Amino acid sequence: MTTRTPTLPKAASDALVKGIANFPTLTKDEVIAATPATNEEWRSYSQARNAEQKKKVKKMKKELEVGVELLRLGQVVVRKLTPNVISPEFENKAYIDVHGGAFVLFGGLPSIEEGLLVASRLGIVVYSVDYRMPPTFPSPAALNDVTSVYNTLLEEIGAQNILVGGTSAGGGLVLSLVQTLIQRNIPLPKAIYVGTPWADLTNTSDSLVTNECVDNVLVTYEGQLKAAAHLYARNKLLSDPSVSPIYGSFAHFPPTYLVSGTRDMFLSDTVRVNRAIRDSGGLTQLELFEGLSHAEYLIFYKTPESETTYRLMKRFFLSNL
């Protein structure tokens, strides 16, 4: 239960420091030892993690007072999240939420974790995509599901009323969605959010090394991340742009809001995506938080860091509607 960095960040908010201190961080060896080796092991590992996450999400759902409606858009399972109060500017808009979980975890009710926050804090109707995942459905099932939901909503309300976003694997899928839409000449969402995106599944990004065991959420690329990457890519190379969007094109991207933290193992993925979009002439806003590990603005949603993340997301979307 020790990490390479024994100290807590001194200049993060008290709430974040408390969250980190109480988080059940594993050592690198423990992460590797806990990594599923077979499809059956993945299924039971995933079930255990989901069961835990379900409790958190049920609590959040009540607390944030968001209505949840299970439905299908086309063939895809989606949860429509309706907040108590809808912001006037978002009245005819919809946000498509693509959940994280290393492309393997958090199907079912856990998929709405960030969607609940977005619905409640932005005051917008959210469609959380419960996309298909490995071991049964490897790539490109997830991307096909997300694209299908986008196309359905596109027909219903038009691209000018759609925002899309997600964290981690969800952020990676949002990037892949946009690259797919651009390739197919389909109208783009008005703006997107990619929180600490898993944009490069290969072991290339520098912060995978420099923040190993500093990031108390991901801990290490060895073990679960590496195994999940291969499970998701199945027969593709990890550097295939359809699974690692960093190797695809970033030309013509819509305005993009990015979030990461100084301890995040996907800091480099975030920075590289930001660089790629800006170098292609696109508009981005990059928000970084002091001492924050992977996705902790979402995990510790009662922190100033989390409040700021979604407050600035709302402002970014409003200024790009």
Add this chain to the structure above:
Amino acid sequence: MTTRTPTLPKAASDALVKGIANFPTLTKDEVIAATPATNEEWRSYSQARNAEQKKKVKKMKKELEVGVELLRLGQVVVRKLTPNVISPEFENKAYIDVHGGAFVLFGGLPSIEEGLLVASRLGIVVYSVDYRMPPTFPSPAALNDVTSVYNTLLEEIGAQNILVGGTSAGGGLVLSLVQTLIQRNIPLPKAIYVGTPWADLTNTSDSLVTNECVDNVLVTYEGQLKAAAHLYARNKLLSDPSVSPIYGSFAHFPPTYLVSGTRDMFLSDTVRVNRAIRDSGGLTQLELFEGLSHAEYLIFYKTPESETTYRLMKRFFLSNL
């Protein structure tokens, strides 16, 4: 000669990777052992570092074809840098350059290192401030000199024609300058640049810990940085806002362009300043580079990372003139 991170960043540019590979990086122990202990030791250490730096700067001066004129503005030694070609948009503008060097190093000709790049790449007249430094002149001499130069130029050409910027200790001084101007109700520069600013001299920023020995330029806070902080602050607390601007106010800041890298030990200082300005309602642009340690966009000026830094600086200034 080993660091905690034996590998080179894989997704940085080839030129940056080559620069890092050939850079004479010290170990933490070596840095601590080389730290001057007395004023006399500081003077000879500083002379040795400056002599080395002078060679680099003389070469850059020729190569970049920038005219250098030594002059005094008020009581302060300044070098006026005039590039071969001045951009039409910058014809009546001036950029005040505040050099880095932990508040102790790079007086004299070495002070113009970044000024040369700004003059040449932006096409603008630069005034490089050769501010007084410890051991003879601790804080607030440097800030007084920078403020004095600003006030002289203010009378000559008006605040609307002035841009200000600097890296590391220079970035910290730029922040302190702006805080001083705001306190005194003096008109502000149109925009500022703070590259990987040393904004917090205390050992508080998280990346001082997480990027220790990952950053191959600064290596560690122990040793030179800590000693230089105390030499500069003299009788003040390191947390005094006049030496650590992070503890001052960021309300009413002009548009601010910030640069850092994922390996930078001052990444947290950069992120915290960015957060503080944005939370106070100010406009910033934050540029981060993959695998880049402290100030390497300046040290390795023939890299794409360096080209991008000053290209985007020019664009930022132009859009805020």
